[in-house]
Amino acid sequence: MKPTFYLTTAISYPNGSPHIGHAYEAMATDAIARFMRLDGYDVHFLTGTDEHGIKMLQTARREGLTPAELADRNAPLFKDMVALLGCSNDDFIRTSEPRHHAASKAIWERMQANGDIYLDSYAGWYSVRDEAFYGEDETIVRDGVRYGAQGTPVEWVEEKSYFFRLSAYQERLLALYEQHPEFIGPAERRNEVVSFVKGGLKDLSISRTTFDWGIPVPGDPEHVMYVWVDALTNYITGAGYPDVEGESFKRWWPADLHVIGKDIVRFHTVYWPAFLMSAGLPLPKRVFAHGFLFNRGEKMSKSVGNVIGPKDLVDAYGRDQVRYFFLREVPFGQDGNYSHEAIVTRINADLANDLGNLAQRSLSMIAKNLDGTLPAPGPFSDEDAAMLARADAMLPACREAMAMQQVHQALNVVWAVVADANRYFAGQAPWALRKTDPARMETVLYVTAEIVRQVAILAQPVMPESAGRLLDLLAVPADARDFTVLGPAGRLPGGVALPAPQGVFPRYVETDEAKAAG
RNA sequence: AGCAGAGUAGCUCAGUCGGUUAGAGCGACGGACUCAUAACCCGUAGGUCGGCGGUUCGAUUCCGCCCUCUGCUACCA
Numbered sequence: 255m256k257p258t259f260y261l262t263t264a265i266s267y268p269n270g271s272p273h274i275g276h277a278y279e280a281m282a283t284d285a286i287a288r289f290m291r292l293d294g295y296d297v298h299f300l301t302g303t304d305e306h307g308i309k310m311l312q313t314a315r316r317e318g319l320t321p322a323e324l325a326d327r328n329a330p331l332f333k334d335m336v337a338l339l340g341c342s343n344d345d346f347i348r349t350s351e352p353r354h355h356a357a358s359k360a361i362w363e364r365m366q367a368n369g370d371i372y373l374d375s376y377a378g379w380y381s382v383r384d385e386a387f388y389g390e391d392e393t394i395v396r397d398g399v400r401y402g403a404q405g406t407p408v409e410w411v412e413e414k415s416y417f418f419r420l421s422a423y424q425e426r427l428l429a430l431y432e433q434h435p436e437f438i439g440p441a442e443r444r445n446e447v448v449s450f451v452k453g454g455l456k457d458l459s460i461s462r463t464t465f466d467w468g469i470p471v472p473g474d475p476e477h478v479m480y481v482w483v484d485a486l487t488n489y490i491t492g493a494g495y496p497d498v499e500g501e502s503f504k505r506w507w508p509a510d511l512h513v514i515g516k517d518i519v520r521f522h523t524v525y526w527p528a529f530l531m532s533a534g535l536p537l538p539k540r541v542f543a544h545g546f547l548f549n550r551g552e553k554m555s556k557s558v559g560n561v562i563g564p565k566d567l568v569d570a571y572g573r574d575q576v577r578y579f580f581l582r583e584v585p586f587g588q589d590g591n592y593s594h595e596a597i598v599t600r601i602n603a604d605l606a607n608d609l610g611n612l613a614q615r616s617l618s619m620i621a622k623n624l625d626g627t628l629p630a631p632g633p634f635s636d637e638d639a640a641m642l643a644r645a646d647a648m649l650p651a652c653r654e655a656m657a658m659q660q661v662h663q664a665l666n667v668v669w670a671v672v673a674d675a676n677r678y679f680a681g682q683a684p685w686a687l688r689k690t691d692p693a694r695m696e697t698v699l700y701v702t703a704e705i706v707r708q709v710a711i712l713a714q715p716v717m718p719e720s721a722g723r724l725l726d727l728l729a730v731p732a733d734a735r736d737f738t739v740l741g742p743a744g745r746l747p748g749g750v751a752l753p754a755p756q757g758v759f760p761r762y763v764e765t766d767e768a769k770a771a772g
Numbered sequence: 773a774g775c776a777g778a779g780u781a782g783c784u785c786a787g788u789c790g791g792u793u794a795g796a797g798c799g800a801c802g803g804a805c806u807c808a809u810a811a812c813c814c815g816u817a818g819g820u821c822g823g824c825g826g827u828u829c830g831a832u833u834c835c836g837c838c839c840u841c842u843g844c845u846a847c848c849a
Contacts, residue, residue, distance in 0.1 A: 412794095426800095441845090445775080445777090445844085446775090446776075446843070446845080449774095449775060449776080449845065450845065453845065453846085474791095519844095559830085591784090596798090599798065599799090602811095603808095604797095607811055610808095610811090611808055614808055614809060614811090615809090615811085615812075616807095618806085618807070618808065619808085660795085667795095667806040669797095674811075677813070679807080679808095679812075679813090680805080683807080684807065685807040686807090688807085692778090759809080760809070761809055
């Protein structure tokens with residue numbers, strides 16, 4: 255019985271088109287999902303769209319649509335993006351689906367039964383943009399318009415609202431952070447959350463009556479659920495809630511990992527565990543917040559004109575290349591920058607020159623000098639053994655990095671071996687051995703091919719297609735590509751006929767239009 | 773304002789639980805080679821490790837203060 259691993263991205267708000275931030279989160283989470291599968295876990299990977307809320311309603315009105323129509327039009331864009339990026343999600347949830355309505359209704363009722371939901375009324379200055387109320391003293395009037403603390407316009411709203419007794423969970427949340435420091439990652443985020451919670455928690459307004467695009471509150475259809483109650487619940491919907499006795503829910507919940515953006519840490523590390531505690535459900539093991547991406551140091555914005563869609567990037571550079579770039583270049587958890595120049599440098603230096611060329615130079619020697627047959631190695635020299643040992647050591651180092659979602663570190667580990675292998679190859683100079691010591695040449699070529707094999711296996715989570723082609727070139731069977739064959743256990747067999755070598759990672763050649771895109 | 777983190781080679785960053793010559797990648801320059809995707813390999817780059825002071829035989833690494841930047845929280849207007 256394989257151990258299970260359930261991981262999620264945040265669900266995207268489809269009142270516009272997917273942007274690079276959505277793509278980044280999906281790519282990174284997919285890499286983690288693929289890594290875990292290859293490492294022997296039974297993985298469930300969920301992503302989707304968060305379709306309710308007043309902003310969807312407003313955007314729909316502006317475009318002359320109903321919110322449901324807007325959601326139906328835009329949700330496929332996100333689904334397509336995920337596919338375009340090669341994501342291996344097992345499910346794509348839309349919060350407008352019946353299964354999600356059922357789950358949201360159920361968790362609400364559980365929280366209510368636990369005495370944590372009460373009806374009260376709320377009056378105050380409300381910012382639609384912030385989806386938040388502000389006290390009178392938090393607002394300012396400028397040019398006849400009143401603005402809230404975040405500088406967004408506010409309007410006076412008075413409505414009845416259900417409240418969640420968040421204040422009752424302060425101590426239990428602090429105990430959670432204390433007992434499970436790994437609950438929040440990266441570690442820096444934990445302190446922020448702890449200090450926020452220590453500062454005192456107020457009860458949370460969790461329903462709205464001013465619009466109806468949402469999930470109706472059970473027993474009081476005048477209200478729809480606050481969009482975050484609805485949105486967060488998607489994670490248990492995806493596991494099969496409310497069928498808590500069902501096989502799916504028992505199998506997948508609690509989630510092992512929620513991957514989110516740093517802007518929504520509080521919802522996931524304060525509100526969400528409180529909701530779950532109230533509903534009597536187990537808590538996710540870990541919430542990891544990644545950073546934001548900036549184009550040449552600037553946040554993407556339409557006015558700056560630097561908005562690049564995921565599709566533009568994939569079209570310009572290739573899917574695996576884009577995945578590799580973002581996951582290697584940006585330390586996962588920190589903000590990062592990207593630019594055309596940086597992407598091209600990574601593609602050419604790391605992929606074409608280092609890995610692609612390593613494969614090509616060794617495989618073409620096998621093709622030309624050994625009739626395309628992978629040689630059986632002779633006795634290993636100290637250099638051979640050292641090189642193999644470095645490759646064999648990759649898996650534990652990658653595991654350690656991936657356990658903390660340090661995807662870039664895992665790639666660093668692998669590419670350090672690629673660099674070593676190029677040094678090894680140049681140092682052994684098999685092209686010279688061809689004349690002086692053909693048997694040694696064969697061993698060196700074998701060792702190099704074996705390094706490429708292990709590198710390719712470990713590159714699969716990030717570049718599934720390209721790494722697969724590399725393994726094809728080594729005639730590695732489809733059932734010998736997971737992590738169980740890393741290390742000495744899965745050494746390439748000598749004497750196997752290899753296909754004609756082909757470049758897997760072409761150099762990026764500059765064109766004017768691509769430059770304009772980056 | 774409080775709390776947290778950061779300030780290291782041209783750029784992006786790693787690192788030092790205090791100690792001989794502070795590292796990597798990219799970029800630049802020089803060299804070598806020819807198996808390979810004009811790739812790879814070797815060498816050089818002389819950086820006050822933000823500033824000042826302290827502890828110490830010795831601090832980039834510990835302590836204090838200051839400056840700058842970032843995040844979180846609060847508040848004022």
